[in-house]
Amino acid sequence: MAGGSGRTSARVAVLMGGPSAEREVSLSTGRECASALRAAGYDVVEVDAGPDLSARLAEIGPDVAFNALHGRWGEDGCVQGLLEWLHIPYTYSGVLASALAMDKARTKQVYAAAGLPVVQSRLARSADVRARHVMPPPYVVKPNNEGSSVGIYLVLDGANGPPQLAPDMPDVVMVETYVPGRELTVAVLGDRPLCVTEILTDGWYDYHAKYSPGGSRHVLPAQIPAEIEAACLDYALRAHQALGCRGLSRTDFRWDDTRGLDGLILLETNTQPGMTPTSLAPEQAAHCGITFPDLCRQLVEDASCDR
Numbered sequence: 001m002a003g004g005s006g007r008t009s010a011r012v013a014v015l016m017g018g019p020s021a022e023r024e025v026s027l028s029t030g031r032e033c034a035s036a037l038r039a040a041g042y043d044v045v046e047v048d049a050g051p052d053l054s055a056r057l058a059e060i061g062p063d064v065a066f067n068a069l070h071g072r073w074g075e076d077g078c079v080q081g082l083l084e085w086l087h088i089p090y091t092y093s094g095v096l097a098s099a100l101a102m103d104k105a106r107t108k109q110v111y112a113a114a115g116l117p118v119v120q121s122r123l124a125r126s127a128d129v130r131a132r133h134v135m136p137p138p139y140v141v142k143p144n145n146e147g148s149s150v151g152i153y154l155v156l157d158g159a160n161g162p163p164q165l166a167p168d169m170p171d172v173v174m175v176e177t178y179v180p181g182r183e184l185t186v187a188v189l190g191d192r193p194l195c196v197t198e199i200l201t202d203g204w205y206d207y208h209a210k211y212s213p214g215g216s217r218h219v220l221p222a223q224i225p226a227e228i229e230a231a232c233l234d235y236a237l238r239a240h241q242a243l244g245c246r247g248l249s250r251t252d253f254r255w256d257d258t259r260g261l262d263g264l265i266l267l268e269t270n271t272q273p274g275m276t277p278t279s280l281a282p283e284q285a286a287h288c289g290i291t292f293p294d295l296c297r298q299l300v301e302d303a304s305c306d307r
Helices: 023-039 053-060 078-086 095-102 104-113 126-131 207-211 226-243 280-287 292-302
Strands: 011-016 043-048 064-067 121-125 139-143 153-155 172-177 182-189 192-200 217-219 248-255 264-270
Touching: 011 023, 011 053, 023 043, 023 064, 023 292, 043 053, 053 078, 064 078, 064 292, 078 095, 095 104, 095 226, 095 264, 104 121, 104 226, 104 264, 121 126, 126 172, 182 226, 182 280, 192 226, 192 280, 226 248, 226 264, 248 280, 280 292
Parallel strands: 011 043, 011 064
Antiparallel strands: 121 172, 139 153, 139 172, 182 192, 182 248, 192 217, 248 264
16 A cells, blocks of 8 residues: 555455445445455455544554445545545545546536547536426436436437436436447556446446346447547546546446447546446456456555545
8 A cells, every 4th residue: 555564464444335325335345345355365344434434443543444435425525535634545536536526517527628528418407407308309317426327317309308307316417418329438447447348238227237136238348449449448548547536447438339439428437436246347357367356455555645
């Protein structure tokens, strides 16, 4: 770990659970990572992150916090700020990169400034989205600051009316032009893009498809032209660097294969990709010869403050 002892007997607090909409996935990620870190020789303490998190960490006295939280509070810069305050080295991205990547509108601004391709989008009040089409269909409606395809609505051509958003949707949401085509994703470890995976589903790649066994099928390496593969690897690394990500990230793409390279666009970058049995980043690491315990070990060794 950066600035640490590097000894495998280091005590690692695996932060998991938490209060976000992605609590159950985080618990699964945390259990998997804790098991892998024990296999790698670390002294591991599993911590279900709640209001007493700072007190729990003070009691445990970890050398490193392995951040297995997903969604708000754990992935948006909040817990990163707490760990900075407590001077506990931690994994993945720091405060600013986490906050930027969780905010989809600001992520797109960073992409565009870095010359990366994005689609037209806007922020709109949920009340307006329920009342009328705020952009011509087809379009997608999603929370601006959640992950894992929580609360996504697809409005197709010919829709009778605007989407009836659930009552618990945020007051302000993102509305973006729908891009037809194929789902592609690239994980970046350190400064190395791993490979391109194509995600195949029977419908929308939503929360269920991401985390339920059999909900999606992963093809890696993706069967795509060399030009598209090279662009995905390049764009993912550039997105990782432009946002200031650290450790591991995963950038998702849509590719309209009828338009060649012009049909490739970035959707978002996940600063703490899922590490469950159905997750994409560990699969890509394994494809590159990196075992799951070694992947987790590399993340711990990279841990630091002031990220």
